[in-house]
Amino acid sequence: MFKLKWASLPVTGNFKTMKKINRRKFFRGLIYSLVSLEFGYVFFRLLKLNKPASAEAIYYDAGEVSFFEKGRVYPFGSARFFLYRMEDGGFIALSSRCTHLGCIVQFNASNDRFECPCHASAFEKNGRVITSPATRALDYYPIAFKDDKVLVDTGNPVRRSKFDQSQVMYV
Amino acid sequence: MKHPSMDRAISKFFLHLHPKKIEPKAILFTRTFGLGGIAALLFVILFITGMLLRFAYVPSGVGAYDSIVRLQDELIFGRMLRNFHYWSAMLLVVVSFLHLVRVFYSQAIYFQRRKNWLYGLLLMFLVVSSNFTGYLLPWDQLSFWAVTIMTNMLSYIPFFGNSLANLVRGSKVVDEQTLLRFYNFHTGVLPLLMVFFMSIHFWLVRKARGVTIPSSEKAEKVDTSPHLVYKEVLAALIVVLVLLLFSFFVNAPLLDKAKPLVSPNHSKAPWYFMGFQELLMHIHPAFASFLLPLFVILFFIIIPYVPYHQINEGVWFYSEKGKKITFISAIFTTVFTLLLILIDDLLLDIGGWFSGLPVIFTEGVLPVLCYFVPIGGFIFYVRKKLKADRMELVISSVTIILVAYVVMMLVGSLLRGEGMQLIF
Numbered sequence: 001m002f003k004l005k006w007a008s009l010p011v012t013g014n015f016k017t018m019k020k021i022n023r024r025k026f027f028r029g030l031i032y033s034l035v036s037l038e039f040g041y042v043f044f045r046l047l048k049l050n051k052p053a054s055a056e057a058i059y060y061d062a063g064e065v066s067f068f069e070k071g072r073v074y075p076f077g078s079a080r081f082f083l084y085r086m087e088d089g090g091f092i093a094l095s096s097r098c099t100h101l102g103c104i105v106q107f108n109a110s111n112d113r114f115e116c117p118c119h120a121s122a123f124e125k126n127g128r129v130i131t132s133p134a135t136r137a138l139d140y141y142p143i144a145f146k147d148d149k150v151l152v153d154t155g156n157p158v159r160r161s162k163f164d165q166s167q168v169m170y171v
Numbered sequence: 172m173k174h175p176s177m178d179r180a181i182s183k184f185f186l187h188l189h190p191k192k193i194e195p196k197a198i199l200f201t202r203t204f205g206l207g208g209i210a211a212l213l214f215v216i217l218f219i220t221g222m223l224l225r226f227a228y229v230p231s232g233v234g235a236y237d238s239i240v241r242l243q244d245e246l247i248f249g250r251m252l253r254n255f256h257y258w259s260a261m262l263l264v265v266v267s268f269l270h271l272v273r274v275f276y277s278q279a280i281y282f283q284r285r286k287n288w289l290y291g292l293l294l295m296f297l298v299v300s301s302n303f304t305g306y307l308l309p310w311d312q313l314s315f316w317a318v319t320i321m322t323n324m325l326s327y328i329p330f331f332g333n334s335l336a337n338l339v340r341g342s343k344v345v346d347e348q349t350l351l352r353f354y355n356f357h358t359g360v361l362p363l364l365m366v367f368f369m370s371i372h373f374w375l376v377r378k379a380r381g382v383t384i385p386s387s388e389k390a391e392k393v394d395t396s397p398h399l400v401y402k403e404v405l406a407a408l409i410v411v412l413v414l415l416l417f418s419f420f421v422n423a424p425l426l427d428k429a430k431p432l433v434s435p436n437h438s439k440a441p442w443y444f445m446g447f448q449e450l451l452m453h454i455h456p457a458f459a460s461f462l463l464p465l466f467v468i469l470f471f472i473i474i475p476y477v478p479y480h481q482i483n484e485g486v487w488f489y490s491e492k493g494k495k496i497t498f499i500s501a502i503f504t505t506v507f508t509l510l511l512i513l514i515d516d517l518l519l520d521i522g523g524w525f526s527g528l529p530v531i532f533t534e535g536v537l538p539v540l541c542y543f544v545p546i547g548g549f550i551f552y553v554r555k556k557l558k559a560d561r562m563e564l565v566i567s568s569v570t571i572i573l574v575a576y577v578v579m580m581l582v583g584s585l586l587r588g589e590g591m592q593l594i595f
Contacts, residue, residue: 047338047352077432101451102323102344103316103434117436118320119452120591133452135530161530 059144059151062093065171068150073107073125079154081141082107082114084125090168093141093152094127100134114138128163137162143169182396188373189399190381192392197382198399202277205406206270207376210298211369212407213263216414218362220256228308230354232347235310236428243425250422257423258414260302264443267298275474275569276497278489279383281482285475287375290368292471297365299443304357306441307350315429316438318353319345324440324447327456344431383485436589445583446576452591453515455535463539467572474569479562493563496553500570503549508578511542516593546571 021029060079068074068085075082075096082094094114098105103118113130114123121134128137139157143150160167182191196202227246229238242249271291274280280288307318322345326336341348376382426435440448450459488494515538553559553567588594 047341080432097344100323100456101320103319103438104432117434118316118438118591119448132534133456135455135534 058153058155060154062150062152065145065148065150075107076152079152080104081152081154083150083152086126086168090170091143091150092126092168093143094123095139095141095157097139097157098134099136099138105138124163126163126168127160136160140167145169145171178396181400185396185400188377189395190377191395193381193395193399194384194390194392195398196384196387196390198393198402200402202384203382204269204273205403206266206273208403208406209410210263210266210270211373212410213259213266214365214369216259216411217256217263220252220259221358221362223252224256225358230308230351232310232350232429235308235350239309239311239425251418254418254421254423255414258418258421260305262414263298264302267295271295272573274383276566277383277487278482278484280475281479281484283379284375284383287372287379288475289472290372290375292468294365294368294372297361297368301357301361301365302443303441304353304361307345307353308357309425310350310429312426312429312433312435313424315345315431316434317440317444318349319434320438320440320448321444322349324444324451324456324460327460329457329461332461346431385483385485437587437591439584439587442580442584446580449512449579449583449587453512454538455531457531458535458539470568470572474565477561477565480560481562489562489566492557492559493566496557496559496563496567497570500549500553500567501574504546504571504574505578507545507549508575509582512579512582513593 060076060081062074062076062083068083068091070085070089071087073082073084077096080096082096084092084094086092096104098116098118098121100116100119100121103116105114105116105121105123107113108115111122113125114127116122116134119133120131121129122131123134123138124130126137127140129135137160139159141157142153144153145151158167224242227238227242227249229235239253242253244250246252274288274291303318303321307314322336322340325339326332328335337343339349339352340346341352439445447460447464450463453459454463483489488497549571550564550567554564557563559567582593586593
């Protein structure tokens, strides 16, 4: 009784019933779609971010380990990070880019926290959010120690939702 | 003073835009306030001044700011030219928005004008994009951080937000690549698209027999030229004159050269995006910069396609009751939005009270409920107590959306100072 129309069309090879699409129309449609796809793709690739060939670690030499006092925050403005040495001697390198909308946070020594000038987000010294609108802790950079020096891998910021102890590096 | 061939040429040319004869009601200034025409005029002004500015502007991180300074200080009428372009662009955003408001409230988006409403929305998007891409070009602290903030709003869109933001910027942060990209969109792609869609927009208005007017018995018609053309030319002259005078006395802002390492205290998005920025201060970004805008856009798209019981084409606010409902909705939304902004800023600390719950719930769902439950209650009241029909409910909802955005925009731009704290 109930017959699906499309089911009987191409499968049985009865091309006469497909009056709407003849060979010429089919090829024209095909060529148009291919050309538009090609142009779309080329335009998209033109605008697409060019990724660097390798995500090689670029280590920034922050200085001697012994230089950093415990419980203090050291700004590295041009490299866009803050180095915080915790009370227990561990290091964490925080990106200065606010996780809310990308402004540069400042360390406010009187309030002992990072503050974003754009939308008033505030972060603890380990990067945890104190005041919204930011919802994620500040990104951090991997740290390595070599010859008693603190090296910060500024090429690879790590996204995180909150602070935990495994992000702290010890000598 | 008679030039018959000239007159003929002009009236023939205007036939592309207007019918030959027209009802006097359609010419009344209060029918359209000339908004669509003024928008088109501003586009022409922007096109010409923009073409001139291209001779002085250097689209590179090193050269952009200095070229603007040179334009202002050393070239004759350079500052004037930039001011004229700048203020015309700002006015274009305002006028386009008012035009959208006007066609909606005068019921001019139904039947054969439905498609044109969609083209209008698209043009509104193009106007805002043009303004926004132009915003970055001076490469000063104002524009640099405004664009940083705005492109980061994009990255909150789920799944493809980050790649979209990178696609717009051409980089992970705003840099020279972004400048080049915005320059090309601003001076090439977008104007071209706008010319194309404006042509369709005008043609569809002409096809729908011009401006919407309430249907009535056969009225006397008058010649379009000179009756309408005269008024249009007059309006155009007034707009050009006022803009020129304004540009003469008020300078377009230019702060210090962009410093990518220092965000100035209280960086703001361009003023027309301040509604979003204000929203972002109260609600989780997934809602503020994605879900809510998405719903609003979808809602605006389907407005003319909703099955209504009745449509009163060309009648302001649909009916007397519609006018009343618009008024009440506007007042309610203004008071309620202001109140909620104040309460959220001074009293509420939902994140602190429910610190165990996920952020999307405390910063997202709860504030959204705080706003939309009372709004829903209000709409229910309008429906039950005022016996509003579907059209009046849509009018009420649109009023709520528009007024809420404008209120947030004004609070964000005018009432927030250092550290984005409220100032009075």
